[in-house]
Amino acid sequence: MRKPRDFDAELKALNHRARTLKDRKVKQLGELVIATGADALDIDTLAGGLLAMVAETxxxxxxxxxxxxxxxxxxxxxxxxxxxxxxxxxxxxxxxxxxxxxxxxxxxx
Known part of the structure; x- marks a missing residue:
């Protein structure tokens, strides 16, 4: 007989994996800001520059x-x-x- 799937455990593992990937992405973005020297900008200027690049058509x-x-x-x-x-x-x-x-x-x- 086949063992039933533990959907709760699988869902918990997927949520943990998603959280890990999101944390890694946030860390990498922070490292990118520092590597480019953008950490020297004030937060308003940095946010404005990023918004302008996203809105670029x-x-x-x-x-x-x-x-x-x-x-x-x-x-x-x-x-x-x-x-x-x-x-x-x-x-x-x-x-x-x-x-x-x-x-x-x-x-x-």
Whole structure:
């Protein structure tokens, strides 16, 4: 005879797994803020910048931001101190090929 499934235990395990993944995501986002130097900004400025990026509708601008972020990670997480607002993010994205962070590894989904 087959053993009945313990749905309560399975649900509890799934909730624990979801909480663990959420905690990891929050920790990684905090690390990203620190790595980029955004922790030096006041909270209102940081929130406003993030809201502006989320509201961005121009796909070419979003692609430029994505490429700048990819270049940041490929560069080992070091910010360019000489880069000013006139720097084109698309031109800095052609650096080496490190894997991007926040990727789920097999078995983590």
């Amino acid at each position: 121009k796909s070419d601008r979003k692609e430029g931001l994505r490429k700048a972020g990819a270049a940041f990670f490929r560069g080992g997480g070091q910010r360019e101190t000489g880069a000013g607002p006139e720097t084109d993010p698309a031109t800095t994205a052609e650096a080496g090929g490190y894997a991007q962070p926040f990727e789920l590894k097999p078995g983590e989904n």
